[in-house]
Amino acid sequence: MIELDEVAYSYGGGELFSSVSLSLAPGTFHFLTGPSGAGKTTLLKLCYGELKATAGQVRLFGQDTRDLARDEVAQLRRRVGVVHQDCQFLDHLPVAENIAMPLTVSGREGTPEDLEALLGWVGLRCQAGQLPPELSGGERQRAALARAVIMSPDVILADEPTGNVDWDMSQRLLTLLIELNRMGKTVLIATHDLGLIRAAKSQVEARVLRLKDRRIQAAGANL
Amino acid sequence: MEMLRRMLALLAGDPQADRAVPPTGFTARLTLMSAAAMALLAVFALAMSLATGRLADRWSEELARTSTLRISAPADQMQGQTVAAVELLRTTPGVAEARPLTAEEQRALLEPWFGPDLPVETLPIPQLIEIIEEGDGYDPAGLRARLQAEVPGAILDDHGRWREPLVQAAGRLRLLAWVSMGLIALTTAAMITLAANAALSANAQVIRVMRLVGARDVYIARAFVRRFTLRALIGATAGTVLGMLAVLALPSTDVAGGFLTGLGFQGWHWLLPLTIPPLAALVSFFATRQAALRSLGEQS
Ligand SMILES: Nc1ncnc2c1ncn2[C@@H]1O[C@H](COP(=O)(O)OP(=O)(O)O)[C@@H](O)[C@H]1O
Numbered sequence: 043m044i045e046l047d048e049v050a051y052s053y054g055g056g057e058l059f060s061s062v063s064l065s066l067a068p069g070t071f072h073f074l075t076g077p078s079g080a081g082k083t084t085l086l087k088l089c090y091g092e093l094k095a096t097a098g099q100v101r102l103f104g105q106d107t108r109d110l111a112r113d114e115v116a117q118l119r120r121r122v123g124v125v126h127q128d129c130q131f132l133d134h135l136p137v138a139e140n141i142a143m144p145l146t147v148s149g150r151e152g153t154p155e156d157l158e159a160l161l162g163w164v165g166l167r168c169q170a171g172q173l174p175p176e177l178s179g180g181e182r183q184r185a186a187l188a189r190a191v192i193m194s195p196d197v198i199l200a201d202e203p204t205g206n207v208d209w210d211m212s213q214r215l216l217t218l219l220i221e222l223n224r225m226g227k228t229v230l231i232a233t234h235d236l237g238l239i240r241a242a243k244s245q246v247e248a249r250v251l252r253l254k255d256r257r258i259q260a261a262g263a264n265l
Numbered sequence: 266m267e268m269l270r271r272m273l274a275l276l277a278g279d280p281q282a283d284r285a286v287p288p289t290g291f292t293a294r295l296t297l298m299s300a301a302a303m304a305l306l307a308v309f310a311l312a313m314s315l316a317t318g319r320l321a322d323r324w325s326e327e328l329a330r331t332s333t334l335r336i337s338a339p340a341d342q343m344q345g346q347t348v349a350a351v352e353l354l355r356t357t358p359g360v361a362e363a364r365p366l367t368a369e370e371q372r373a374l375l376e377p378w379f380g381p382d383l384p385v386e387t388l389p390i391p392q393l394i395e396i397i398e399e400g401d402g403y404d405p406a407g408l409r410a411r412l413q414a415e416v417p418g419a420i421l422d423d424h425g426r427w428r429e430p431l432v433q434a435a436g437r438l439r440l441l442a443w444v445s446m447g448l449i450a451l452t453t454a455a456m457i458t459l460a461a462n463a464a465l466s467a468n469a470q471v472i473r474v475m476r477l478v479g480a481r482d483v484y485i486a487r488a489f490v491r492r493f494t495l496r497a498l499i500g501a502t503a504g505t506v507l508g509m510l511a512v513l514a515l516p517s518t519d520v521a522g523g524f525l526t527g528l529g530f531q532g533w534h535w536l537l538p539l540t541i542p543p544l545a546a547l548v549s550f551f552a553t554r555q556a557a558l559r560s561l562g563e564q565s
């Protein structure tokens with residue numbers, strides 16, 4: 043699905059990380075962890091083509107992202123669901139339309155029943171007509187997750203999906219992501235929340251990657 | 266053709282794409298107002314171009330057509346002098362034909378003043394000879410000199426000639442009107458490009474989100490292009506209607522005896538200003554498309 047080969051990235055200053063190699067096989071569940079500022083968000087951006095590696099190769103569905111034009115990246119992004127750290131919405135459109143936006147921009151028609159079911163799955167039926175700024179942090183995260191999966195993508199990348207929600211809500215979100223993985227989706231969650239990882243380990247076979255000292259390490263079972 | 270088809274499809278619309286971009290009041294008003302103002306100016310420029318065209322045509326037609334020779338002589342010499350003048354004209358280079366007007370023709374010329382039953386033959390009125398020119402025409406000074414020597418009663422009236430600079434001026438005015446229309450189109454394009462760029466940068470965040478959910482550049486551009494094209498169309502239609510009403514309200518100048526021409530549109534020319542709104546939409550379509558694709562390319 044997604045392969046990184048000896049990848050390095052720098053925002054212009056020193057290298058944020060270098061010689062990072064990893065491979066997300068179909069149907070796997072990964073956590074990406076590390077201290078704040080280690081470059082988790084940056085690594086995810088490399089994975090979905092928002093940034094291009096300064097060295098090494100990033101392959102998305104077998105295609106080198108460096109060779110892709112912007113429109114081709116847009117095309118590939120329809121197969122990757124991304125939950126952004128700062129969930130960005132079109133604030134002038136109701137939540138339901140925001141969630142359906144990936145369908146809209148790709149010219150596909152979703153049925154109202156599918157949208158309804160998806161809203162029910164993330165528990166946002168009552169908020170469908172509200173504007174994004176009126177939602178709470180947890181509701182925004184769930185709306186972002188619903189938007190990420192509406193195209194039924196093969197891969198789901200979630201950046202701190204439980205960033206600013208309470209423990210119960212983060213458990214609900216985690217459950218949703220585990221459900222998606224059981225449906226066969228590849229899932230990668232970037233988080234600094236070790237509690238979340240521990241909670242997940244009892245429910246799903248997850249590999250943990252730790253980004254530290256400019257390198258990626260596979261973390262042991264004992265966190 | 267392909268472009269036109271795409272433009273029509275665009276105007277028919279994808280309301281979803283439209284909704285993705287929030288409306289911005291300021292750029293909307295700017296586009297509407299400038300399209301209306303430019304269309305109004307375009308109507309005037311078009312009217313001026315058509316009127317000066319008519320003027321130039323009419324004047325140059327008269328110029329090319331004829332001059333007249335008038336022979337005033339005592340009744341007994343009239344016949345002789347007329348024959349002499351025609352003979353002289355036939356041998357003048359630049360004269361294609363010289364023909365004395367018949368009594369009926371002369372009566373017809375006088376009819377508006379004296380009524381239909383004027384006994385022309387008994388009146389001491391001059392005999393008129395119509396001269397039709399060929400090529401660059403004759404040399405009026407040379408002809409006058411010869412006439413003075415051979416036909417003392419002849420007076421050459423080449424009234425058409427003094428209009429020559431006026432015909433030139435009318436031609437220039439027409440050129441000026443065309444240049445104005447070109448400048449109006451360019452200014453419209455520039456204004457709409459500015460407004461579109463303002464709208465694009467005001468919506469940078471919206472564009473970012475649309476990119477994140479997988480929108481391609483053309484999709485994002487379309488939302489802007491459609492909106493600006495529609496606004497230009499509406500504004501230009503309003504401006505054109507106002508302009509046409511203003512032209513309609515111009516006082517008629519035809520009373521000046523056909524020398525001047527009405528400044529308004531005549532006949533089917535009234536249809537010409539109707540092409541202004543679609544042209545404005547076309548200009549806006551390309552200007553916005555260009556601006557959007559370029560700005561999206563930069564915002565990568
Ligand atoms: N657009 C940017 N330009 C320059 N530096 C950036 C940019 N985005 C992030 N950084 C820097 O890169 C480092 C890693 O950021 P990030 O990937 O967001 O880390 P994490 O998600 O692990 O907290 C931080 O030090 C941050 O300041």
Ligand SMILES: [Mg+2]
Pocket residue numbers: 082083084127201202
């Ligand atoms: Mg981050």
